[in-house]
Amino acid sequence: MRNKTAILVAALTGLHLILLLAGFVAPYDPAAQNRELPYAPPTRLRFEDATGFHLRPFVYASTRVLVGDQAGSYQEDRTRAYPVRFMVRGSTYKLLGLHEAFVHLFGVAEPARILILGTDGYGRDEFSRVLFGGQISVAAGITATFIALLAGGILGSVAGYYGRWIDESLMGVTELFLSLPWLYFLLGVRAFLPLHLSALRTFFLLTGVIGLIGWARPARLVRGIVLSSRNHNYILAARGFGGSDFYILRRHIMPKALGVLITQAALLVPQYIAAEVTLSFFGLGVSEPVPSWGNMLSALEQYSVLVSYGWLLAPAGALIITSVLYGYLADALHSG
Amino acid sequence: MSYLARRLIRAVLLLIGVSALCFLFTEMAPGTFFDEMRLNPQISPETISALRSHYGLDQPLLLRYGRWVKSALHADFGYSIAYNVPVAPLLWSRAKNTLLLTTTALLLTWLISVPLGVWAASMRGGLLDKAVTLLSSFLVSVPELVIAVGLLAAAVRWRILRVGGMMSVDFDGLSTWGKLQDILFHLALPALILVLCETAIIVRHVRASVLEVLDAPYIQAACGFGIKPGRVLFRHVLPVAANTAISLLGFSLAGLLSGSMLVEAVFGWPGLGPLMLEATLSRDLYLVIGGIMFSSLFTLGGGLIADIMLLASDPRIRREGSDAQ
Numbered sequence: 001m002r003n004k005t006a007i008l009v010a011a012l013t014g015l016h017l018i019l020l021l022a023g024f025v026a027p028y029d030p031a032a033q034n035r036e037l038p039y040a041p042p043t044r045l046r047f048e049d050a051t052g053f054h055l056r057p058f059v060y061a062s063t064r065v066l067v068g069d070q071a072g073s074y075q076e077d078r079t080r081a082y083p084v085r086f087m088v089r090g091s092t093y094k095l096l097g098l099h100e101a102f103v104h105l106f107g108v109a110e111p112a113r114i115l116i117l118g119t120d121g122y123g124r125d126e127f128s129r130v131l132f133g134g135q136i137s138v139a140a141g142i143t144a145t146f147i148a149l150l151a152g153g154i155l156g157s158v159a160g161y162y163g164r165w166i167d168e169s170l171m172g173v174t175e176l177f178l179s180l181p182w183l184y185f186l187l188g189v190r191a192f193l194p195l196h197l198s199a200l201r202t203f204f205l206l207t208g209v210i211g212l213i214g215w216a217r218p219a220r221l222v223r224g225i226v227l228s229s230r231n232h233n234y235i236l237a238a239r240g241f242g243g244s245d246f247y248i249l250r251r252h253i254m255p256k257a258l259g260v261l262i263t264q265a266a267l268l269v270p271q272y273i274a275a276e277v278t279l280s281f282f283g284l285g286v287s288e289p290v291p292s293w294g295n296m297l298s299a300l301e302q303y304s305v306l307v308s309y310g311w312l313l314a315p316a317g318a319l320i321i322t323s324v325l326y327g328y329l330a331d332a333l334h335s336g
Numbered sequence: 337m338s339y340l341a342r343r344l345i346r347a348v349l350l351l352i353g354v355s356a357l358c359f360l361f362t363e364m365a366p367g368t369f370f371d372e373m374r375l376n377p378q379i380s381p382e383t384i385s386a387l388r389s390h391y392g393l394d395q396p397l398l399l400r401y402g403r404w405v406k407s408a409l410h411a412d413f414g415y416s417i418a419y420n421v422p423v424a425p426l427l428w429s430r431a432k433n434t435l436l437l438t439t440t441a442l443l444l445t446w447l448i449s450v451p452l453g454v455w456a457a458s459m460r461g462g463l464l465d466k467a468v469t470l471l472s473s474f475l476v477s478v479p480e481l482v483i484a485v486g487l488l489a490a491a492v493r494w495r496i497l498r499v500g501g502m503m504s505v506d507f508d509g510l511s512t513w514g515k516l517q518d519i520l521f522h523l524a525l526p527a528l529i530l531v532l533c534e535t536a537i538i539v540r541h542v543r544a545s546v547l548e549v550l551d552a553p554y555i556q557a558a559c560g561f562g563i564k565p566g567r568v569l570f571r572h573v574l575p576v577a578a579n580t581a582i583s584l585l586g587f588s589l590a591g592l593l594s595g596s597m598l599v600e601a602v603f604g605w606p607g608l609g610p611l612m613l614e615a616t617l618s619r620d621l622y623l624v625i626g627g628i629m630f631s632s633l634f635t636l637g638g639g640l641i642a643d644i645m646l647l648a649s650d651p652r653i654r655r656e657g658s659d660a661q
Contacts, residue, residue: 175346176353179639181594181631187616188624189361274479278598281481282613297485301602303500306489313489316482327477 008329015322019134023093026128027107027114031289032091034123036064039309040074043115049081058083061112082112118311120299130314133291137280138322140207140292141273145265147211148272152218153261157249159219160226171223177216185213186275190284199290206285210275218264225257259333266330270323277319293319343643347636354632355408356401358625363397404622413629414622418615423626427608431593431630433502434600434607438592440523441530445588449535450581453542458569460547468539475536484529484602491525501604526599534595538584545580549573579650586642594631 018025045057060076088107095101108114117126159170189209197205226249229235238248273293279285280294288295293315300306300313395403404414412422419426456468475483490496502522503515510518549555550573558568593608600609608627615623646653 172349173353176350176357179350179632179635180354181591181628181635183597184594184612184628184631187612188358188628190616270477270479274481277479278481282601284616297481300485300489303492306485307493310489310493313486316485319482320478323479323482324474324477327473331473 005329005332008325008332012325012329015325016138019131019138020096022128022131022135023095023101024103025105026125026131027090027104027116028125028128029091029093030124030128030132030291032124034119037113037115037119037123038064038121040064040113040115040119040123041309042118042311043113044076045084046081049078054083056083059108059112059114082108084108084114117314118309120296120312121305126296126311126314129291129296130293130318133293133296133315134318134322136203136286136290136292137273137276137294137319138269140203140210140276140286141269141271143204143207144210144214144272144275145268147208148214148268149218149261149265151212151215153222153254153257155215156219156222157226157253157257160223161230161245161249161253163227163230167223170219174216174219177213180213182213183275183278186210186279187284189213190279199286202286206276206279207272210272214268214272218261218268221260221264222257225260226253229253229256263330263333266326266333270326273319273322277315339647340640340644343640347640350636351629351632355405355625355629358628359397359401359404362621362625404625408629413626416615416620416623416626418618418620418623423622426623427611427626427630430606430608430611433605434593434596434609437523437526437600437605437607438530438596441527441534441596442588442592444527444531445534445538446585448531449538450542452535453539454546454569454574454577456539457543457546457550458565460550465543468543472536472539475532476540480529480533480598481602483532484526484599487525487529488602502606522605526596526603526605529599530596534588538581538588541580541584542577545577546573549577552576575649579646582645582649583642585645586638588638589641590635590638592638593634 040062043059043062045059047054047057049058058081060078061080061082062074062076065073065075084106085108086106088104089102090104090107092100092102106114113125115125115127117130120126120129155170159167186209190206193205193209230253235248235252238252243251276285276292277294277297280287280292281298283295283298285294286292296312296315305312407414407422411424413424413427414422416423416426452468456462456465459465500522502519504510504518504522555568555572558572559565563572596605596607597609597612599605600607601613604610608630612624612627614620615627
């Protein structure tokens with residue numbers, strides 16, 4: 001069991017590291033449009049050409065061929081091969097949002113392009129957008145979880161520790177929040193906020209709202225733990241030695257609640273990522289041109305796009321990987 | 337009886353709390369329904385302020401809340417600004433479609449997941465058990481939106497089933513049998529998605545609760561007395577394990593109105609979900625509040641029904657209830 005947890009934690013760390021270093025891993029600028037390449041299919045990596053087998057993969061440049069007024073198809077130009085190179089110079093980006101950089105993990109020389117997951121309707125590289133969109137979506141999930149656990153932890157421990165009317169009234173409020181249909185309520189709260197906001201402000205409003213709606217369940221869990229350990233002898237002893245309420249909560253009770261809170265976090269993060277994705281999918285979340293998995297998926301609301309350009313389902317794939325890893329981690333933590 | 341009465345009073349208090357919370361949020365909200373109108377040069381500011389006072393939006397919060405409560409008691413739940421009709425009939429006309437979808441899904445889910453969960457638990461460690469555990473733990477993790485979009489893509493690409501809305505364009509021309517068939521074909525895919533997501537959750541819980549009872553000493557004793565495994569399972573294990581299932585059924589009933597919102601919006605099913613989405617985008621505030629109230633009503637109702645069923649099925653809870661009097 002412990003082994004399984006370690007593997008899952010390692011995989012998740014790797015995933016988050018890739019998302020964190022999106023600028024470096026992504027070959028292109030996620031916002032750069034290319035009107036020549038709308039809905040370009042994923043570029044094929046090749047190892048063999050007329051001269052034989054190459055260890056270094058290469059790609060062909062492809063151009064759009066218009067057939068009548070159809071969207072057209074893409075044709076590879078096989079006269080020249082463009083080998084894939086590592087640590088290449090490309091568009092500038094800010095590493096971790098701080099350091100100006102222009103080195104990318106991999107790339108090919110212009111005019112060829114390496115489009116691992118094709119392009120969207122504006123010719124933007126889908127792979128780069130999935131990485132940058134993941135930054136937004138996953139960060140939203142983690143921030144919202146942090147807010148929910150912080151609020152839930154504080155209110156839950158206050159309720160459990162002081163008991164009586166504080167406990168009664170706070171638990172009444174948690175029941176109120178738990179009986180709300182949360183997606184409806186989320187929509188409702190979103191309805192009362194201004195629709196058009198800058199991406200950054202939307203992000204913080206959204207995570208704040210998601211987190212504040214979700215505080216009730218962690219609060220109940222923490223309250224239970226605090227309540228059960230409040231009258232243990234070592235707590236009474238600590239109080240006898242003159243320990244303040246805050247000290248006792250922080251030093252003697254919180255460590256017990258930590259395990260439960262971590263398991264909760266593993267459960268809540270994917271749930272809140274899905275919440276952000278859902279809201280953005282409906283056009284109520286982070287808006288273009290900033291990519292998020294939700295607003296990328298909303299391009300698929302048109303059936304024609306859904307049928308013809310399957311690679312645009314990539315954000316859904318990324319979401320599945322993230323959610324399943326978190327879900328298994330929560331399972332492993334819960335049972336281990 | 338007083339146990340139920342107490343639950344009922346609690347439910348009413350919760351409903352009052354939910355509505356108060358909604359009104360507090362509207363008070364804090366910066367925008368209104370008329371913001372879009374204000375951008376239109378053809379509509380004068382006087383018209384807008386006249387409309388505002390017509391809908392009572394210029395009144396103080398407490399007065400508005402009072403008027404809304406009065407209208408809720410008349411079963412109107414306020415007035416939709418966009419549709420210009422009372423909220424409750426509008427919600428109900430859409431809620432019928434939602435209920436058609438969700439009750440179908442609910443019945444299928446429970447018909448599948450309870451036997452499957454019990455079966456998997458009774459063959460612990462077997463092939464079926466492993467398959468059920470693996471599949472359900474995967475499905476539980478995958479977000480509903482992804483399942484919906486994925487299945488939609490498959491259905492559109494291979495032209496299986498009918499997607500989009502609830503009826504075909506030529507619906508009115510069909511015979512009664514044809515109409516029924518058409519609705520069924522449209523219903524199949526959204527219902528399938530709901531069933532998949534719900535079954536994964538319920539199977540896990542049913543399996544876990546049956547396993548827990550199977551490990552209890554009195555079950556081992558029963559086996560030791562030579563009672564047949566089938567009889568042990570049905571007579572001694574299941575009645576005890578039913579408590580979890582009943583509480584879960586309460587949650588399922590609670591989600592009848594609100595649980596399918598996402599699927600409805602993706603498939604254009606003309607239920608409550610798309611209506612709420614529209615109301616959100618146009619800031620039709622009483623409609624939003626009405627939708628939240630409607631689905632909270634179901635949530636509380638589901639919990640109440642689960643409580644009554646638990647009371648009926650479990651003598652231990654009955655005794656506790658009368659002790660507390």
